[in-house]
Amino acid sequence: MIPDTVFADLALVLDKRVTRSKSDLEQHGRSEAWHPDTPPDAVAYPKTTQEVSAIVKICHANDIPIIGWGTGTSLEGQTSAIHGGLIVDFTQMNKILQVNDSDMDAIVQPGVTREQLNIELRTSGLMFPVDPGANASLGGMAMTRASGTTAVKYGTMADNVIGLEVVLADGTVIKTGTRARKSSAGYDLTKLFVGSEGTLGLVTELTMRLHGQPEKILAGVCSFDDIDSAVNTVMLAIQMGIPMARIEFLDVSAVQAVNSYAGSEFPLKPHLFVECHGSDTGVESQIETLSELIDDFGGSPLEWASKPEDRNALWTMRHNAYYACLALKKGCVSVITDICVPISNLAEAVVETAEDIEKSFLDGPILGHVGDGNFHAVLLIEPDNAEDLAEAKRLADLMAKRALRFGGTVTGEHGIGIGKKHFMAQEHGDAAWDTMGALKTALDPKNIMNPGKLVR
Amino acid sequence: MIPDTVFADLALVLDKRVTRSKSDLEQHGRSEAWHPDTPPDAVAYPKTTQEVSAIVKICHANDIPIIGWGTGTSLEGQTSAIHGGLIVDFTQMNKILQVNDSDMDAIVQPGVTREQLNIELRTSGLMFPVDPGANASLGGMAMTRASGTTAVKYGTMADNVIGLEVVLADGTVIKTGTRARKSSAGYDLTKLFVGSEGTLGLVTELTMRLHGQPEKILAGVCSFDDIDSAVNTVMLAIQMGIPMARIEFLDVSAVQAVNSYAGSEFPLKPHLFVECHGSDTGVESQIETLSELIDDFGGSPLEWASKPEDRNALWTMRHNAYYACLALKKGCVSVITDICVPISNLAEAVVETAEDIEKSFLDGPILGHVGDGNFHAVLLIEPDNAEDLAEAKRLADLMAKRALRFGGTVTGEHGIGIGKKHFMAQEHGDAAWDTMGALKTALDPKNIMNPGKLVR
Ligand SMILES: Cc1cc2nc3c(=O)[nH]c(=O)nc-3n(C[C@H](O)[C@H](O)[C@H](O)COP(=O)(O)OP(=O)(O)OC[C@H]3O[C@@H](n4cnc5c(N)ncnc54)[C@H](O)[C@@H]3O)c2cc1C
Ligand SMILES: Cc1cc2nc3c(=O)[nH]c(=O)nc-3n(C[C@H](O)[C@H](O)[C@H](O)COP(=O)(O)OP(=O)(O)OC[C@H]3O[C@@H](n4cnc5c(N)ncnc54)[C@H](O)[C@@H]3O)c2cc1C
Numbered sequence: 001m002i003p004d005t006v007f008a009d010l011a012l013v014l015d016k017r018v019t020r021s022k023s024d025l026e027q028h029g030r031s032e033a034w035h036p037d038t039p040p041d042a043v044a045y046p047k048t049t050q051e052v053s054a055i056v057k058i059c060h061a062n063d064i065p066i067i068g069w070g071t072g073t074s075l076e077g078q079t080s081a082i083h084g085g086l087i088v089d090f091t092q093m094n095k096i097l098q099v100n101d102s103d104m105d106a107i108v109q110p111g112v113t114r115e116q117l118n119i120e121l122r123t124s125g126l127m128f129p130v131d132p133g134a135n136a137s138l139g140g141m142a143m144t145r146a147s148g149t150t151a152v153k154y155g156t157m158a159d160n161v162i163g164l165e166v167v168l169a170d171g172t173v174i175k176t177g178t179r180a181r182k183s184s185a186g187y188d189l190t191k192l193f194v195g196s197e198g199t200l201g202l203v204t205e206l207t208m209r210l211h212g213q214p215e216k217i218l219a220g221v222c223s224f225d226d227i228d229s230a231v232n233t234v235m236l237a238i239q240m241g242i243p244m245a246r247i248e249f250l251d252v253s254a255v256q257a258v259n260s261y262a263g264s265e266f267p268l269k270p271h272l273f274v275e276c277h278g279s280d281t282g283v284e285s286q287i288e289t290l291s292e293l294i295d296d297f298g299g300s301p302l303e304w305a306s307k308p309e310d311r312n313a314l315w316t317m318r319h320n321a322y323y324a325c326l327a328l329k330k331g332c333v334s335v336i337t338d339i340c341v342p343i344s345n346l347a348e349a350v351v352e353t354a355e356d357i358e359k360s361f362l363d364g365p366i367l368g369h370v371g372d373g374n375f376h377a378v379l380l381i382e383p384d385n386a387e388d389l390a391e392a393k394r395l396a397d398l399m400a401k402r403a404l405r406f407g408g409t410v411t412g413e414h415g416i417g418i419g420k421k422h423f424m425a426q427e428h429g430d431a432a433w434d435t436m437g438a439l440k441t442a443l444d445p446k447n448i449m450n451p452g453k454l455v456r
Numbered sequence: 457m458i459p460d461t462v463f464a465d466l467a468l469v470l471d472k473r474v475t476r477s478k479s480d481l482e483q484h485g486r487s488e489a490w491h492p493d494t495p496p497d498a499v500a501y502p503k504t505t506q507e508v509s510a511i512v513k514i515c516h517a518n519d520i521p522i523i524g525w526g527t528g529t530s531l532e533g534q535t536s537a538i539h540g541g542l543i544v545d546f547t548q549m550n551k552i553l554q555v556n557d558s559d560m561d562a563i564v565q566p567g568v569t570r571e572q573l574n575i576e577l578r579t580s581g582l583m584f585p586v587d588p589g590a591n592a593s594l595g596g597m598a599m600t601r602a603s604g605t606t607a608v609k610y611g612t613m614a615d616n617v618i619g620l621e622v623v624l625a626d627g628t629v630i631k632t633g634t635r636a637r638k639s640s641a642g643y644d645l646t647k648l649f650v651g652s653e654g655t656l657g658l659v660t661e662l663t664m665r666l667h668g669q670p671e672k673i674l675a676g677v678c679s680f681d682d683i684d685s686a687v688n689t690v691m692l693a694i695q696m697g698i699p700m701a702r703i704e705f706l707d708v709s710a711v712q713a714v715n716s717y718a719g720s721e722f723p724l725k726p727h728l729f730v731e732c733h734g735s736d737t738g739v740e741s742q743i744e745t746l747s748e749l750i751d752d753f754g755g756s757p758l759e760w761a762s763k764p765e766d767r768n769a770l771w772t773m774r775h776n777a778y779y780a781c782l783a784l785k786k787g788c789v790s791v792i793t794d795i796c797v798p799i800s801n802l803a804e805a806v807v808e809t810a811e812d813i814e815k816s817f818l819d820g821p822i823l824g825h826v827g828d829g830n831f832h833a834v835l836l837i838e839p840d841n842a843e844d845l846a847e848a849k850r851l852a853d854l855m856a857k858r859a860l861r862f863g864g865t866v867t868g869e870h871g872i873g874i875g876k877k878h879f880m881a882q883e884h885g886d887a888a889w890d891t892m893g894a895l896k897t898a899l900d901p902k903n904i905m906n907p908g909k910l911v912r
Contacts, residue, residue: 102695102800145640156638158647159615174888180796181828182612183865184601184651185883186872186910187892191614191647195640212697239558241668281737340636344558372637409639416642427641432630435899436643442898443891454642 001084002041006062010044010086013054017045017092028087033075034333034381034389035419040067040081045092049165049173049204052088056202057171059086059448067450068198070110070140073132075336076417078144078197082452088202090139096120097205104210105162105179110139110203117208126210129154129245132413133319139203144415145195149318152238152371153245153277154211156413161194163207168200169444177207192439197415198450200443214277218287219246219311220302222294223269227251227354229297230270231347234370236293238343242286246275247371248318251354254325254365254378261324262317267300272370273318274302275311325365325378332380335392335419339403340374340412349402353377356398362391374412400426416454424454457540458497462518466500466542469510473501473548484543489531490789490837490845491875496523496537501548505621505629505660508544512658513627515542515904523906524654526566526596529588531792532873534600534653538908544658546595552576553661560666561618561635566595566659573664582666585610585701588869589775595659600871601651605774608694608827609701609733610667612869617650619663624656625900635663648895653871654906656899670733674743675702675767676758678750679725683707683810685753686726687803690826692749694799698742702731703827704774707810710781710821710834717780718773723756728826729774730758731767781821781834788836791848791875795859796830796868805858809833812854818847830868856882872910880910 002010010018020042029039041064046052059066065085072079081087094111101124108117115135117128132141132148140146142164147156154160163177166189176189193200224230234247250258250271259266272294276286291302305311317324326334341349350366357364357377368375379395381388400410400423410423424433437455440447458466466474476498485495497520502508515522521541528535537543550567557580564573571591573584588597588604596602598620603612610616619633622645632645649656680686690703706714706727715722728750732742747758761767773780782790797805806822813820813833824831835851837844856866856879866879880889889912896903896911 100798100800102691103798104695105798145638145644147638151638158638158644168887168891172887174891175885176888178796178865178883179798179863180830180859180865180868181799182601182603182607182614182796182830182868184794184867184869184871185865185876186651186880186889187656187895188601188614188647188651189884189888189891191644192895195642195644200643235558239560279741281741285735285737338640340634340638342556342559342561342635343637344556374636374638403636407635409634409636409641411640412636412638413640415640420641424642427634428645429631431624431628432632432645433642435624435630435645438898439643439648439895442894 002064002086006058006064007042009058010055013058014044014046014051019043028069028072028089029081031077031080032073033419034335035077035080038080038082040087041084043087043089045089047092049167052167052202052204053171053173055088056167060170060446063446063448065448065451066202068139068143068202070137071113071135073134073136074140074144074417075414076419078415078417078453080418082418090137093204099124101126103179106208106210108138108206108208110137110206112138114138114141121210125213127213128208129211130157130160133322138206138208142194142203142206143197147413149246149248149369151369152247153243158191158194160209161190161206162209164190164193164203165205166193166201166203169446169449179207195415197417197454199440199454200449215279216283217275217277217311218283218304218306219275219314220304221271221273221314222299222302223267223271224297224299225269227270227351228347229299230272231350231370233272233293233297233299235343235346237290238371240289242289244274244286244371245277246273248273249368249370249375250321251366253363254321254367257324257328257365258317258321261320261327264317273314321367322378325380328363329380333383335379335381335396336414337377337379337396337399338411338414339399339408340372341403341406341408343373345406346370346373349406350375352402353399356395360391360395362388362395364395372412373408418453458520458542462514462520463498465514466511469514470500470502470507475499484525484528484545485537487533487536488529489875490791491533491536494536494538496543497540499543499545501545503548505623508623508658508660509627509629511544512623516626516902519902519904521904521907522658524595524599524658526593527569527591529590529592530596530600530873531870532875534871534873534909536874538874546593549660555580557582559635562664562666564594564662564664566593566662568594570594570597577666581669583669584664585667586613586616589778594662594664598650598659598662599653603869605702605704605825607825608703609699614647614650616665617646617662618665620646620649620659621661622649622657622659625902625905633663651871653873653910655896655910656905671735672739673731673733673767674739674760674762675731675770676760677727677729677770678755678758679723679727680753680755681725683726683807684803685755686728687806687826689728689749689753689755691799691802693746694827696745698745700730700742700827701733702729704729705824705826705831706777707822709819710777710823713780713784713821714773714777717776717783720773729770777823778834781836784819785836789839791835791837791852792870793833793835793852793855794867794870795855795864796828797859797862797864799829801862802826802829805862806831808858809855812851816847816851818844818851820851828868829864874909
């Protein structure tokens, strides 16, 4: 609970941009996945770093939990106010502060979304490629170490955030990183905060790496007779070093979901959605090699979406695939898995997972960023159905164990939040997870920054 | 000091592979740069993680400083035993444990050197590209977040170390990272340890990312009338996205040093040494664009070293450039600077630095990995000459301030050790440097891991 006097202090600092209105609390208590609603005690809308620092100081003095909020699309209950407290919504800190064309970087506030940044960059010849489907905030994406369809070529948020401004748990403001391309000046604080899910501090500014818009983009689709052939094509393409910009897998059930959600007519077979970026000749040579591989594994010839609008339609379909899966079963919610394995184990991991789901009474379309070895089963459950939830957790557990057996990770991009905490000791071992706990305690001894998430 | 009883305990654990012999202590007290000799109290040669853990436990119980040692080539006094203690020399932990061809990674012990790994990989079609010139150990390179000539294409140790085994200050062994291409499973401990200079724990195993050997390699050399033209060529090449594998700058004084050390006959002008990696057509198109740029800036046509032996000779020359510089002035030592600035400020930074050195009574050849915006002035001083040292520090200070003014870093690749600690608060601000201190205290409350380095 937030005492009235503390609420009044916050309101003073924020010029009334803090609220306890029911609709605001409810909206900030929802999760995109199956996690139960947990409304916070209040929601703040700061506009400046100074305001963030001031409200953190107030919460610090009064032991009030603080939870950052970008667009609320994270999938593991990362924004749930499980211990109550204040949600700091960054939608009003959404300015692009600097674009440095010649150094290919930009400085932004955390509420800027990836689409907003790309619209701003449109005429600059530059782009920000990291793309988790959802039009998430760059602050939120940094905090979950997000990636998505393009990471196979351009890396994840870990590779594309080069500096931060952070408000620590006691309200102190620090800057991390530089605009140089590399540095050996001490511990890499930027990389420590990226992926920390708001448990170490609130991000109030980010320096992002940008990339040149490719001269040529070509996207296409092909289908295979079985999962094995589709995934083996990807494995070989990666091992041969074909620098694809996107390479996505959808199983039959995911294709079915997309067809009925988007009105497309893809044959009911496992599919790959591909995109290549480069110079005219570069893209041509990528496609040539890739087409040969697809043919070797019995895939259908690549069908090209060469016009920008067709390409956009294709990726919109892919981006909506999560909602398409949810629409397969009216009123359902999802337990979404996110394992990532070494490329050489990918086919085995996908096939075994598909077999498990086949045997289960639950539906679970499989799709993923297979160029990274990362894929999701979207396990569909009825809300408040204990049996469904137990079965989904059993399947998710099998997948997690599989990922770890192959030397991979239980989460390639969605993060831990509350939903995957029980896997942390399995993945890292107790001692390494305790090491994370020690770092958390060092930076947030009162445990007010997004308490209950990520660490023990 | 290490009490005799403790020494006896260490000897027991290590089956006598611990020594206090004068020559061993002296050898491990030396620094490659100007830092005064500081022999440790003893040197240990463990062979296994278990042994490392056991000796760390003994040191922890007895408050004995522990300093890791790879090949001792770091340049900022990182291995100096300034508070005495035990140097843990990893040369006997030099096994390549696994090479996973299909996932392009390898697991190695920390004493494996980069050349050793590349010899092992020769027939695999793979390579480990990070190249700091010196044949350093992979453990030491990880700990300084090293890079060198090839980082412009392949990244630094931060990009190429994907997992670690670490013995913490109390002897606990943890594993960090996975073999998957990405993960969002909590704080990125790997990236926290990379660059930590042995102040947070000892590394006993590393998982390294490997790269495909390029189909074609071409290296060449060209000269320019002035520094400005040479560096502007590089700036533009980077901004145009030409994917060069190496692009190195040498000023007239560095060229002179190389000529007299290696017997080459490069004209006494600022030079660029370049290397391109790729497919046949890829390399050709890189070279075409690059040659046009060089021509635009009045550079001499690229002279190609197309045979492997000529290429090796060229890079050996570059790798020995540091020793060539030292040889310019008999008996001298160096204060070596290492600033890294955003690419758009590179020409200004190099030219201003050259002007400062021109006006000084010290010699200071300038050379660097300019594709990253990183360059060194090797400031030559007489050992124990206070006036020389003061002047070198004045010049180094000017460079550091310049780097920070441009939004860059005081050290692109050499690290902090004791030599650059006084710049840390300037670069990061007191609060961010204190944050690093808090992390150090959390993981090493007794301050026994390489005490006195990097943090306050
Ligand atoms: C349809 C759909 C598809 C998706 N596909 C992908 C995908 O392909 N790849 C992928 O990686 N993810 C994907 N996601 C998950 C989600 O988009 C990402 O996790 C994204 O990074 C969340 O960003 P956000 O702005 O919504 O953050 P939020 O959900 O608002 O917050 C995420 C975390 O960051 C914290 N936080 C937010 N802002 C700040 C700040 N300024 N300072 C400190 N902490 C802060 C929050 O407290 C929370 O812990 C998908 C989600 C949906 C709904
Ligand atoms: C001629 C010359 C050229 C150079 N050129 C470059 C260059 O281009 N780029 C570049 O980045 N550097 C360069 N350097 C610097 C040097 O090579 C690097 O700093 C290298 O990373 C040091 O590796 P090392 O094995 O010698 O480590 P050491 O010097 O032995 O140790 C480095 C640090 O790591 C710690 N350490 C070592 N092993 C371990 C371990 N297993 N666990 C924990 N801590 C450990 C040490 O305590 C120390 O703090 C150059 C040096 C020389 C002499």
